[in-house]
Amino acid sequence: MRVNGTDEKLDVEPWVSLLDALRERLGVTGPKKGCDQGACGACTVLADGVRINACLALAVQYADKEITTIEGVTPHPLQEAFVRHDGFQCGYCTSGQICSAIGMLNEAEDPAALTDAEIRERMSGNLCRCGAYNGIVEAIKEVAR
Amino acid sequence: MRPFAYVKPADVAEAVQAVATEPGAKFLGGGTNLVDLMREGIERPHTVVDVTGLPLDEVHELPGGGLRIGALVRNSVLAAHPRVRTSYPVLSQAILAGASAQLRNMATVGGNLLQRTRCPYFYDLAAACNKREPGAGCDAIGGFTRSHAILGVSDSCIATHPSDMCVALAALDAVVEVRSVRGTRRIPLVDFHVLPGDTPHVETTLAADELITAVELPPSPAPSRYRKVRDRASYAFALVSVAAALEVRDGTVAAVRLALGGVAPKPWRAREAERLLLGGPATEEAFRQAADAELAPATARPGNAFKSGLARATITATLRELIIEGEAA
Numbered sequence: 014m015r016v017n018g019t020d021e022k023l024d025v026e027p028w029v030s031l032l033d034a035l036r037e038r039l040g041v042t043g044p045k046k047g048c049d050q051g052a053c054g055a056c057t058v059l060a061d062g063v064r065i066n067a068c069l070a071l072a073v074q075y076a077d078k079e080i081t082t083i084e085g086v087t088p089h090p091l092q093e094a095f096v097r098h099d100g101f102q103c104g105y106c107t108s109g110q111i112c113s114a115i116g117m118l119n120e121a122e123d124p125a126a127l128t129d130a131e132i133r134e135r136m137s138g139n140l141c142r143c144g145a146y147n148g149i150v151e152a153i154k155e156v157a158r
Numbered sequence: 159m160r161p162f163a164y165v166k167p168a169d170v171a172e173a174v175q176a177v178a179t180e181p182g183a184k185f186l187g188g189g190t191n192l193v194d195l196m197r198e199g200i201e202r203p204h205t206v207v208d209v210t211g212l213p214l215d216e217v218h219e220l221p222g223g224g225l226r227i228g229a230l231v232r233n234s235v236l237a238a239h240p241r242v243r244t245s246y247p248v249l250s251q252a253i254l255a256g257a258s259a260q261l262r263n264m265a266t267v268g269g270n271l272l273q274r275t276r277c278p279y280f281y282d283l284a285a286a287c288n289k290r291e292p293g294a295g296c297d298a299i300g301g302f303t304r305s306h307a308i309l310g311v312s313d314s315c316i317a318t319h320p321s322d323m324c325v326a327l328a329a330l331d332a333v334v335e336v337r338s339v340r341g342t343r344r345i346p347l348v349d350f351h352v353l354p355g356d357t358p359h360v361e362t363t364l365a366a367d368e369l370i371t372a373v374e375l376p377p378s379p380a381p382s383r384y385r386k387v388r389d390r391a392s393y394a395f396a397l398v399s400v401a402a403a404l405e406v407r408d409g410t411v412a413a414v415r416l417a418l419g420g421v422a423p424k425p426w427r428a429r430e431a432e433r434l435l436l437g438g439p440a441t442e443e444a445f446r447q448a449a450d451a452e453l454a455p456a457t458a459r460p461g462n463a464f465k466s467g468l469a470r471a472t473i474t475a476t477l478r479e480l481i482i483e484g485e486a487a
Contacts, residue, residue, distance in 0.1 A: 027164030027206065030193070050194050057260055066260045069193045071186075073164055074208060117259060120234075137392035138258020 014076055016041060017085030025072050032056045032067035035082065043083035043108040047140075054139035057109035057116070058082045064116025066138075083108035086115060094152035102143035113139045114153045124157040132157075159197050163205045169212065170337055170371065176207045177367045178339045185209050185369055187230065187269035190261050195274065198281060200290060210266070214371055217241070223377035229268030229370045233323065234259065236267060246375060248382035248401050252326035255386040258393050268370035270323045271334065271350065272362065275423075276395055277306065277317035288314045289358040303461030305395065309422040311457050315358030318420055319351060320395050325419035326384055327373065328427045329401035335372040336364060343368070351424035358423070380405030380413050381483050385476045387420075387468060396420035398468045404480040406440040416473065418452075421465055428452045431473065440481060442474060449473040 014021050016039060025034050032049075035041040035058070047055030049068045056067040059081040091111045094100070101107045117135045118124045127135070132150050141149065165183075167173040177183045184203035186192055187210060195201035214228040217239050225241060236242055237253035253262065279285040279297045286295035298306055298316050306316045324347065332347040351362050364370070382403035388394040399419035405412045414435045416428040431448035438444050449470040456466050 026161065028159040028161055028196075049197070051190055051258075051261055054258065054260060063263050064260050065264050066190070069190050069261075069264065071164075071189060071193060071208075073166075074186075074189065074210060113260065116263075120259065134392050135259055138260045 014072070015079045017081060023072065027071060027073050029072050030068055031058070031070035031072045031075050031080070034072035035067060035080070041082050041084055044112075045105055045109060047106070047109075052140070053106070053109075054113055055106050055109040057113040057139065059112055059116055062116070062119060064113050081112070083112055086111070089115070090156050091115065091152060094155045095149070098148040098151040098155070099145060100148040100152040101141070101145050106139060106141045106143075110136070110139050110141065110149055114149075114156075117153075118157055121157075127154070127157055129154070160199065160202055162196075162203055164208065165205060166208045166211055170214070170369065173207055173209050173212060174338050174367065174369050176205075177369070180205045180207075181366070183207055185268075187266035188232065188264035189269075190257070190265045191269065191273040199283060200274075200281065209268075209369065214268075220374065225375040227267055227373045227375070229372055230266045232263060233257070233265045233267065233270060234262040237262065245378035246326075246330060246382065248329060248384045248403060249323065249326040249375075251384035252322040252386075252399075252401060255384060255396075255399070256322035267323070267373055270321055271347075271370060271373075272364070273320055274361070275317035276320045278302070280317060289317060289354070289361075292357070292359050299459070301461075303459045305397070305420075306459070306462050307422045308456040308458050308462055308465050309418070309426055309453070310353045310424065311422075312354045312356060312358070314356050315354035315423065316457075316459070317354070317358070317423055318395075319422065319424050321425065322384070322386060322396060322399060322419060324351070324425040325399055325417045326382075326401040327375075328425035329382070329403060329415040329417035330375050330379065331415070333374045333376075334370060335374065336368040337371045338365060338368040342371075344374075347373070347425070348427045354423050379403040379415055381480055381487065382415075383476060383480060383483070385472055385479070387472055398465055398472050400469075400472045400476040402473070402476045402480060404440075404477055404484070406481060406484055409440055411435045411438055411440050411444075414477075416452075418469060418473075421456075421469055428473075440477075442478065445474040445477045446470060 045055035047053035183205035215230040218226040285297040386399040401417040403415040418426040431452040434448040
């Protein structure tokens, strides 16, 4: 598996999730284990540029993919924008939020034209228990434009 | 998660052979439902046959105007497909109304058809559930039923089918193509899922060794749309949803297709409402009467009695929107 630009050789059992492989085997702890059932989005990573929930992915299914986590995109304009707009409080969901936002901006035909409502809908797979959504939307909007 | 053997077949023939010789084996697509159920201990396959490498991930035009959708096309890819967006908007809208972007990027069409109910008693290993453990009883009946079904239910099970996409496919007269070592079979989507009766653990007419290979759509119907009502604005299962296609000529309903989600154990094609609407006036009053007739057999419980009224209002609103859309076109 290629993780953040580096080829990694991994010997994992088939029932190990991509999230556990990243965190426990490779020490890549940016993706967080929030719910471990695909409900919160804290584990969001990019697989060949497409955002996915690493907790519902078996690592073996992604053996030939390029995995990118928050560690692999740093420094990113979204990180600065999240700071500028108070897009977090505790920060636990932030690495997933930013990876998701990167994937989202790739998916959108015209990111600059996204309305607040569209950004909220497209980001609904990432929960923030601190409720920093207003700042998150502002940060994403700024980078999209 | 319980250990299992992992097999990655090179082609469809090898995939169906792998499950034919391994009773208790399961096909794995995007994993968004199966991996979760395995982690919870609800699904316990001893062998997992990963089909995501098979060449079933393309959308083809069919001669005569239909569409053939490979079983491994990701939900997000199908929703964004230009032909789906223009000719089958109800399908694109239904897919985008379900789950989150991350899940839609992973989930496959075949897996969507086979996803299991989100009934909380099904998920709770401490609760009685006839679907999870035949004969155990049903704690949902007499329990918290806000998310549960009112049509097609039995004394054994009142769980809903969770899919949005399948509701649109039911309205579109989709056909499911399946393959096994015995050959290829085609099943109309409306006959693919079955009502619970006294065997709620049986959810489809698919045999254990059959692999879904494609879903085919006949040529697109009249203007169509999907409307979903849920407890929050996004990323929640339907309380009630409506997939509809409507063609009106001179104030008369010339063609109509109607399917409901969130109210039944399977994607619910509203045949009675369609029968009443066809050839009649395209008025709000007629829409309401047709909806009432469809919902007349409903078995409501205190927690979900609101669904009849909600379904009636949602059916009426969706048909009204289609009339407005038709007039604008």
